[in-house]
Amino acid sequence: MSWNSNSFAGAVAAPLVMVIALFAQPALAQNGDDISEIEALDQALRPYVMPESGPFRPDRIAIGQAAAIADWAKSGHANAASESFAHWNDAGEIPPVCATCHAGAGFRALYGLDGSEPGIPEHPVPTGGVVDCETCHNPGLSEIREVRFPSGLMHPVGPGEASCLTCHQGRAAGSTVAEATFDQAEDEPNPELGFINPHYAVAAATWLGGYGGSGYHYPGKSYSGRFFHARPVASCASCHEPHSLQVQTDSCLTCHEQASPGAIRISRISHDGSGDLGKGIRADIETNAARLKAMLGDYAAQVAGTAMVYDGNRHPYFFADANGDGRADEADGRPVPFNAWTPRLLKAAYNWKFVTADPGAFAHNPHYVLELLYDSIEDLGGPLDLDMAAAGLHR
Template identity: 60%
Template sequence: MSRFSIQRYPSNVLLALAGAAILFVSGAQDAAAQASNTVESTQGLPTFVMPPSGPFSPNRIEIPNARAIASWMRGGHSDSASESFRHWDEEGAIPPVCATCHSGQGFRSFHGLDGSEKGPPEQPVPVGGVVDCETCHNANLGSVTEISLSSGVNHPVIVGEAACVTCHQGRAAGATVTRAVGEKPDDQPDPELRFINPHYALAAATALGGYGGLGYQYPDQTYSGRFLHAKPVQTCLSCHDPHNLEVVADTCLMCHTTGDPDLIRITRQSHDGSGDTSKGIKHDIAANAARLKSMIFDYAAEVAGTPVVYNGEGYPYFFTDANGDGLADEGDGGPIAYNAWTPRLLKAVYNYKFVTSDHGIHVHNPHYALELLYDSMKDLSEPLGVDFAALGLLR
């Protein structure tokens, strides 16, 4: 039996999630379709690795891993039509630094699991790959015992979290912001400053908290470390189905009265000034993130001197609104990226994006999220003349 690689699912293959089986159209026509869709990379390595294959048909041959494949197909890691894997279609290849997490082939190259030297692939990787089976099931993955974070911290990992931490730590850290602002005056716009993007889906970064140092941490403050949760929760797989990534509610119910993470509250005090402790901690984080965003807008207009607008759907998200009409100013190339960054504003915006880029931060590390938001708001309040204590917020 041999492995095959596919750039896209063959058009004559019908994948049906019926209990534990996946139905593959069998016969020579199917084999020919698979072969016609085989794409080899510039390095001679498969773009898309699936389990050992054959003319599968449930009434003729058993598929031992059918349940796992069916589950995987329901998750985001297999969604070959998503922006995560289609972003580079026009270019025809994925840059090496991006391929590490946006292609199974790139991941294996980065860790040397394919026999190559460790590090990003030497050449761009062809589009069409996803987080395939061998990304997490490669026999050599157990040799990865440490992940270097963007903050410079070398974090020890076990095989069950090596892939997760590699790709869900983001591509920037608080140290990135610190280096960018240097000794520049806090409230003076500097044309050399640019938006720093922490990246997306930052579960591993937020879970590590202050120990990981991936948020911007104000020098005069201390921060909660890794959120170890409770003893049964040790890695990402303690709560997430390893294939479809869904949260296993039964894990929550071991300690909480509900399996809905949005309703769980881990503190008896109100952090958002509302005094309401009947709602989940997610609501406090969301309220403080919204308040920080409002303060960012006020600071940009009143202190930096150039209003800003935010568009969460388009990089670099923050755009110039010089006339204050609530719309991004347009240039020859489209909306004009915000260009009046001050060090103080850059720090707050980085933390806003860091917190809001992890939609599960209320579970992964609510303490760290609340601390970053609180400190960012407090820092902006001084030049804005806001009576911060009067807001009733708690760190």
């Protein structure tokens, strides 16, 4: 059979001629009434268009997870513009060790959920990724039986826990600080020492307490272990809606009368020396953390010999202030990192940063963080002649 372009063109043109002819006449319906040109066109073209695709029109397909997807899209886990995910945008790629938590692709590579060998990704991961659906819903997550913490602890996990505990454990432990300061004079500045950052949003590390070993533990002291809370509170999702990440405060009301979690006390001891047992335990933690921060500055100036300022927006956060004007010294247009760390100062600063890096510490493990703060204040207070009894603090 030969190809005849003229025949094909004629076949295509014929219906168009019919349509034109239709509009050349008055538009009449089958009962003789006038109809609109659009309706007439619809009738004329009906034999020549594709039939409707049954029940699968996109606008008619119900999405069962629509609410969950909408909640996730508004959460911090989906905010590609946040510092958590946009920090490396200028570089165009995320370092492998960072990508394990700051990109869904990196997390899947860590556990081999993408078919690769489990471990830190071999190459940098492109920017633009977030904590996506596959980060928490990959079928392979059910095969993960334990998660390694910076202290070396291998913690057993249940279904759905691996992603939370992997990315909210921090990147340092008390053992990291102990190793860096081993066998050094407690109050002698060492220019080789630098601030050790526990990292950010360390809720999982706080939750496991002394058992997890993420805080610096002073020799001879005992520390509270994992905070089991009440029996129904068994995992992160017991309190946090997993898609919106909002705290489900209604569950608190099952046992506590206070409407706000921050107002819950759970202690008959005044840890901050105020004697006020009517306020929430969070207030005691915040007061002792503020006291410790002030002591860090006093110790740096009086014992280490160099004033120090803190800037939470710039790493490594603690900067030198040699002229004591309350501002970080600068060299070549950049702030000068504090470089007069003593072992005693570094231990206390690490614990302060660990406690304050978890804004929910008062709910995740209040006993543990109060112990870390008390011991740090007590140790730092020695050279500062702080009378702990007179301060009225309780561990």
